Amino acid sequence: MTSGTDGTAPARPTSRDVARAAGVSQAAVSLVMGDKWHGRVAAATAERVRTAARELGYRPNLAARNLRLGRTRTALLVVPALTNEFFAGVYTGAARVAARHDFGVVLYPSPDGVGQARDPFPSASAALDGILASSMAADAVTALRGDGLPLVMLDSDPAGSLGAATVNLDLADGIRQITDHLLTLGHRHFLHIASAVRSWTFDVRARELAATAARLPGTTVRTVRSALTVEDALAAAQRALHTSGETRPTAIVCDDDKLATGAYKAARRMGLRIPEHFSVTGFDDLSLATAVEPELTTVRLPAEEFGERGMAALLAVLEGRTPETDPLPVELVVRGSTAPPPRTTP
Numbered sequence: 001m002t003s004g005t006d007g008t009a010p011a012r013p014t015s016r017d018v019a020r021a022a023g024v025s026q027a028a029v030s031l032v033m034g035d036k037w038h039g040r041v042a043a044a045t046a047e048r049v050r051t052a053a054r055e056l057g058y059r060p061n062l063a064a065r066n067l068r069l070g071r072t073r074t075a076l077l078v079v080p081a082l083t084n085e086f087f088a089g090v091y092t093g094a095a096r097v098a099a100r101h102d103f104g105v106v107l108y109p110s111p112d113g114v115g116q117a118r119d120p121f122p123s124a125s126a127a128l129d130g131i132l133a134s135s136m137a138a139d140a141v142t143a144l145r146g147d148g149l150p151l152v153m154l155d156s157d158p159a160g161s162l163g164a165a166t167v168n169l170d171l172a173d174g175i176r177q178i179t180d181h182l183l184t185l186g187h188r189h190f191l192h193i194a195s196a197v198r199s200w201t202f203d204v205r206a207r208e209l210a211a212t213a214a215r216l217p218g219t220t221v222r223t224v225r226s227a228l229t230v231e232d233a234l235a236a237a238q239r240a241l242h243t244s245g246e247t248r249p250t251a252i253v254c255d256d257d258k259l260a261t262g263a264y265k266a267a268r269r270m271g272l273r274i275p276e277h278f279s280v281t282g283f284d285d286l287s288l289a290t291a292v293e294p295e296l297t298t299v300r301l302p303a304e305e306f307g308e309r310g311m312a313a314l315l316a317v318l319e320g321r322t323p324e325t326d327p328l329p330v331e332l333v334v335r336g337s338t339a340p341p342p343r344t345t346p
Contacts, residue, residue: 013056013057013058014058015029015030015033015058017056017058018033018049018052018053018056018058019049021052021055021056022045022048022049022051022052023048024041024045024048024049028041028045028049029049029053032045032046032049032050033049033053033058072128072129073102073103073104073129074103074104074105074106074128074129075094075098075103075104075105075106075128075129075130075131075132075311075314076105076106076108076128076130076131076132076133077090077091077094077105077106077107077108077131077132077133077307078108078109078131078132078133078134079091079107079108079109079133079134080109080134080197081109082107082109084286085286085287085303086284086286086301086303087134087303088303089303089304089306089307090134090154090303090304090306090307090310091105091107091307092303092304092307093303093304093305093306093307093308093309093310093311094132094307094308094310094311095307095311096304096307096308097307097308097311097312097315098311098315101315103129103311103315105132105311106128128149129149129150129318130149130150130151130152130314130317130318131149131150131151131152131314132151132152132154132310132311132314133151133152133153133154133163134153134154134155134156135153135154135155135156135157135199135200135201150164150314150317150318151163151164152164152165152166152167152310152313152314152317152323153165153166153167154166154167154168154306154310155167155168155169155171155200155201156168156200156201157200158325164317165313165314165316165317165323165325166325167306167309167310167313167323167325167328168325168327168328169301169302169306169327169328169330170327170328170329170330171201171204171205171208171330172204172207172208173327173329173330174205174283174299174301174330174332175204175205175208175209175212175253175283175299176208176212177299177330177331177332178209178253178281178283178297178299178332179208179209179212179213179253180212181281181297181332181334181338182251182253182279182281182338183212183213183216183219185279185338185339185340185341186340186341187250187251187279187340187341188216188218188219188220188250188341189219189220189247189248189249189250189251189341190209190213190219190220190221190222190249190250190251190252190253191221191222191223191224191237191240191241191249191251191252191253192206192209192221192222192223192224192252192253192254192255193224193225193226193233193236193237193240193252193253193254193255193259193260193262193263194206194223194224194225194226194255195225195226195227195228195255195256195259196225196226196227196228196232197227197228202255205255205283206223209221209253220247222240222249224236224237224239224240226259226262228255228256228258228259229258229262230258230259230261230262230265231262232262233254233258233259233260233261233262233263233266234262234263234265234266234269235262236262237252237262237263237265237266237267238266238269238270241266241270241272242270248278249278250278250279250341250342251278251279251280251281251338251341252278252279252280252281253281254280254281254282254283255283256282256283256284256286257282257283257284257285257286257288257289257296257298258286258288259282260280260281260282260288260289260292260296260298260337261282261288261292261296263280264280264292267280274294274337275294275336275337275338275339276339276342277342278341278342279297279337279338279339279341280296280297280337280338281296281297281298281299281337281338282296282297282298282299283298283299283301284298284299284300284301285298285299285300285301285333289333289335290335292337293336294335294336294337295335295336295337296335296337297332297333297334297335297336297337297338298332298333298335299330299331299332299333300330300331300332300333301330302328302329302330305328306328309324309328312324313325
């Protein structure tokens with residue numbers, strides 16, 4: 001647009017201008033621009049309205065529309081930490097779907113990854129339409145939820161979910177794929193470096209590892225817990241591998257790729273090689289997985305698709321529709337960190 005003859009900016013086109021140009025009522029313009037015209041306005045008329053809006057440079061006043069509808073068109077995504085690239089992918093996917101529906105997404109990390117969080121808004125119910133939250137930040141949700149805000153949980157127990165819907169990855173299948181892969185290679189003695197965070201997502205991994213391994217007689221699983229840091233996993237792996245009187249594991253199954261990196265460091269400090277002395281697996285397929293040598297066998301999680309599915313579920317709940325909640329498939333990526341067990345343990 002050019003400025004007016006007096007140097008001032010021209011008046012912003014209104015819905016009345018669009019209606020006049022398209023030869024329709026303002027109500028028809030509102031329906032078309034709000035994408036609620038299906039079954040109420042002819043397709044040819046809707047296209048005429050959109051063409052007039054483009055030519056005039058018309059943009060709906062979303063703030064005024066939201067005020068009339070009592071909506072903020074804002075969702076809160078609660079995650080345990082911003083330093084984990086998996087949750088960056090979840091945010092990317094959620095924001096992509098939200099943008100297609102004129103929604104914004106506020107990303108909010110729970111303090112220290114877990115625990116209570118202070119409400120970032122004076123009134124969550126006034127500032128938000130709904131919440132999307134990871135089960136690892138479940139405690140934070142209690143403080144953030146406000147007065148009955150719609151909630152969709154990610155990576156959470158469907159039987160005991162706090163939310164109106166739950167969206168999950170097929171974590172159990174991921175662990176089955178890992179365990180079957182290692183059993184097929186001949187491994188029978190496993191060390192599980194488990195997350196010290198008590199959460200459904202990690203409980204599933206522990207249960208499925210034990211259940212799958214138990215199908216083959218003589219298979220053992222020993223578990224040690226570690227905080228989700230490379231340093232703590234290094235210490236936990238060293239303690240477990242030094243323990244006398246225990247059968248030395250030939251495979252270390254880690255709850256995520258950071259823990260697996262700690263196992264790598266433990267092996268190097270002990271003068272052991274991967275996979276010659278023992279195999280290591282991770283979970284997530286972070287960039288770490290291909291930065292270590294040998295590259296890490298791990299389970300790839302579709303983080304962006306997970307975020308997309310979660311936001312789509314929240315939008316469905318807000319609109320009174322039934323969301324899609326089938327678990328998203330995951331994929332085992334076999335790399336150089338797994339091989340048959342050594343004939344004799346070192």
